[in-house]
Amino acid sequence: MTEYMPLLHWYTRCDQRDEITLENKCISMADIREDKRFLSGVVEGFYGRPWTTEQRLDLFSRMARWNLNTYLYAPKDDDKHRACWRDPYLLEEADQLSQLIRQSSDRGVEFVYAIAPGLDITFSSERDVAALKQKLNQLVSLGCHSFAILFDDIERELCDDDARRFPSFAHSQVALTNQMYEYLGHPKVFMFCPTEYCASRAQPSVRDSPYLQHIGESLHPDIEFMWTGPKVISKTISITSITELSAVIRRRPLIWDNLHANDYDTRRLFLGPYTGRPASLLPLIRGMLTNPNCEYSLNHIAIHTLALWVRCRSASHSLMDVEPAGGVELAEGLESVGTPEDTTLVTFEPSEALEIALREWIVEFHVSTRKSLQQQLPADKSAVTQKSSSGNQVTTPKGPSPFSLDDLRLLVDFFYLPFQHGAMACTLLEEFIWLKGNAPGHGTMQCDPGERSGEVAQWLERAKQFRCLCTAVSDMYGRLTSIPNRLILYDLYHYVWDAKEMTSLLNSYLSWLEAGGSEVSPEREPFVRQGGIVADMQRLLPQMSSCEELFSHHTTPPHSPSSLIYTIRPYTIEDKGSLYETCLKTANCGDDATTLYPSNPELPGDRFVGPYCTLSSELSFVLEDSEGVCGYVLGVLDSQKFYERLKKEWLPLVHSKYPPESCKTMNRTEQDMLKQVMNPESSLLLHKDYPSHIRIDLLKRSQAQGVSTRMINIVLSTLKARGSCGVYLELNSCNKKDLQLYIKLGFTVLSNDTLGRDPYTLVLVRQL
Numbered sequence: 001m002t003e004y005m006p007l008l009h010w011y012t013r014c015d016q017r018d019e020i021t022l023e024n025k026c027i028s029m030a031d032i033r034e035d036k037r038f039l040s041g042v043v044e045g046f047y048g049r050p051w052t053t054e055q056r057l058d059l060f061s062r063m064a065r066w067n068l069n070t071y072l073y074a075p076k077d078d079d080k081h082r083a084c085w086r087d088p089y090l091l092e093e094a095d096q097l098s099q100l101i102r103q104s105s106d107r108g109v110e111f112v113y114a115i116a117p118g119l120d121i122t123f124s125s126e127r128d129v130a131a132l133k134q135k136l137n138q139l140v141s142l143g144c145h146s147f148a149i150l151f152d153d154i155e156r157e158l159c160d161d162d163a164r165r166f167p168s169f170a171h172s173q174v175a176l177t178n179q180m181y182e183y184l185g186h187p188k189v190f191m192f193c194p195t196e197y198c199a200s201r202a203q204p205s206v207r208d209s210p211y212l213q214h215i216g217e218s219l220h221p222d223i224e225f226m227w228t229g230p231k232v233i234s235k236t237i238s239i240t241s242i243t244e245l246s247a248v249i250r251r252r253p254l255i256w257d258n259l260h261a262n263d264y265d266t267r268r269l270f271l272g273p274y275t276g277r278p279a280s281l282l283p284l285i286r287g288m289l290t291n292p293n294c295e296y297s298l299n300h301i302a303i304h305t306l307a308l309w310v311r312c313r314s315a316s317h318s319l320m321d322v323e324p325a326g327g328v329e330l331a332e333g334l335e336s337v338g339t340p341e342d343t344t345l346v347t348f349e350p351s352e353a354l355e356i357a358l359r360e361w362i363v364e365f366h367v368s369t370r371k372s373l374q375q376q377l378p379a380d381k382s383a384v385t386q387k388s389s390s391g392n393q394v395t396t397p398k399g400p401s402p403f404s405l406d407d408l409r410l411l412v413d414f415f416y417l418p419f420q421h422g423a424m425a426c427t428l429l430e431e432f433i434w435l436k437g438n439a440p441g442h443g444t445m446q447c448d449p450g451e452r453s454g455e456v457a458q459w460l461e462r463a464k465q466f467r468c469l470c471t472a473v474s475d476m477y478g479r480l481t482s483i484p485n486r487l488i489l490y491d492l493y494h495y496v497w498d499a500k501e502m503t504s505l506l507n508s509y510l511s512w513l514e515a516g517g518s519e520v521s522p523e524r525e526p527f528v529r530q531g532g533i534v535a536d537m538q539r540l541l542p543q544m545s546s547c548e549e550l551f552s553h554h555t556t557p558p559h560s561p562s563s564l565i566y567t568i569r570p571y572t573i574e575d576k577g578s579l580y581e582t583c584l585k586t587a588n589c590g591d592d593a594t595t596l597y598p599s600n601p602e603l604p605g606d607r608f609v610g611p612y613c614t615l616s617s618e619l620s621f622v623l624e625d626s627e628g629v630c631g632y633v634l635g636v637l638d639s640q641k642f643y644e645r646l647k648k649e650w651l652p653l654v655h656s657k658y659p660p661e662s663c664k665t666m667n668r669t670e671q672d673m674l675k676q677v678m679n680p681e682s683s684l685l686l687h688k689d690y691p692s693h694i695r696i697d698l699l700k701r702s703q704a705q706g707v708s709t710r711m712i713n714i715v716l717s718t719l720k721a722r723g724s725c726g727v728y729l730e731l732n733s734c735n736k737k738d739l740q741l742y743i744k745l746g747f748t749v750l751s752n753d754t755l756g757r758d759p760y761t762l763v764l765v766r767q768l
Contacts, residue, residue: 041109051075072289085135114150118150123176136184168211178220198228234257237257255285273351295491402483505537579613597673609632619634631698635693635718638691658677691724693730726767745766
């Protein structure tokens, strides 16, 4: 027999035997032929805030509708499940658990209570063993009939007392687990999660692990063995790997699947379909439980597509054949919207399953907060309500088009799976890499269309398509903020905000390249998965020389969801008046200074805007919203040369604009500002380590929306791309709010004593 013959064929050939031998291991065919119920469903096993009782009840209803039969209660942040496992549940807590157990049973879902004593249990302690029995007795009294003991994510060393009693860590765990199984009277479902719960944690390997070998030999054969696959988060789970494991543990494993888990990275979310597990695995395992995203309302696709995958079991079990390599087939009618009761999958195709789940989930976006979750929010007065085909009330906002199925597809593509982005997200990354690496030289973009080379025309066309995709992300975000289902919105909001902010940043950087900027920093591989699509977009921008990310600060979205869209673009000569007006309205420590400059309202602009727009326009960026210009950020690459040019080219213009006799009609504030205009301060000591400097001003309406961070990021990116090693900025000492922002962005305050500056102006610096 071939060493790793697919088990589907292997089981068929061995079907008439009492036992078979694989890799010198005997496996009982009675277990293989036993018609145990296939366990399928959900593990609530993540680190972070546990789901609420209302969410769990809603989950049970979904599972019943999708023919999933098992729920494993194992939230790591329930102290009495793990950290304080000895403590009994209080009366209110026990009532909630009892309700969950009863409601799950009413819906045909097996409630499995998991306890994780491995952090501090002494296996040889009669007191600890008695405490574990007492805790399980409490759950039995609440109506629970199925249990799990988990020994994942713990240290492997035995304490001195246990080391004298047990030959190994495996012996202690197996002895306790078997004892609890016997004590509870052989529960119909009893699960065991080992410390070596995936191939990467098996020492030295799956087939040679003494730990796994002892479990296979000594763990009661009716106890389910839990396994996550080759790794903690497995890209694929193959027949070969399950064949090898089954031979060692002498049973079919129960898969605890972390494919959609996101508790290890708060910037990532996984909305892609169940994939990487061929349907031909189904007869070879005892069950499949998914441990999905922490955000309950965002798990529709993860759980629904798992349910569709599980429904392949009957067909796979009867056909006993390996999934064809060339693709899959769907039964007639599968393309229509509906629940698994309406469909029968012969074989499984993730993209088809995803489309089914999307068409069902999109309806929920337009349903006011689900009644089953007991949270009613004020109705949107600008919306109309109608009945859906299923009888639910569907709210459609008036005005702009509602969140659509195409919006949802785009959203899923940006938050797909741990090891891959969706198609549109990949297109965005790949197109930006091409545009950045093939940007034409300075001045070639501004020539007449008929004079452009083929390369320039191609670049501009691809840039146009890239901007269309950025606009689609922005529009999707705007429509998302108006959906009636606020629970989904609040769970999605900060993820989509990040994606929208980063696409806007990439778009702004592209505009700078189009205006004549050039990329001079070395290329780095962008497809690193940590941080997801947002981090991958960040890595496309110029990086720090220390290999740290330039944009390490995490932009915080507004506390209340907002559909406001801001655009950052390069400065044009037509913007000068708007920038002067913005400068005036922020010149009083961020407040309106119109009354302080009644006779000469352009004085603040001549000090803080004019020189930059005239002498460094290529590093000047404008912020716009639906009302027009609402802010700017101005940069200078070489401050020393800038001030030399300012004296030669800018000050003569200022002298002619403000002759000496004009001072007689100025008030004191205007006179002080004119002195600053005529005598700009510059420090050679500062320019040595921080040759560049920037200035940013925003109108009140655009503050507190996270755009200041975005604007600073884009100007720092362009300065870094042009070779700057450091930057400084000046800030009025009374502006405490902005000071905290700059400190978060990596700036530090220099002593005024060193620079000889006035005590009311702070100088902040940062290396690039």
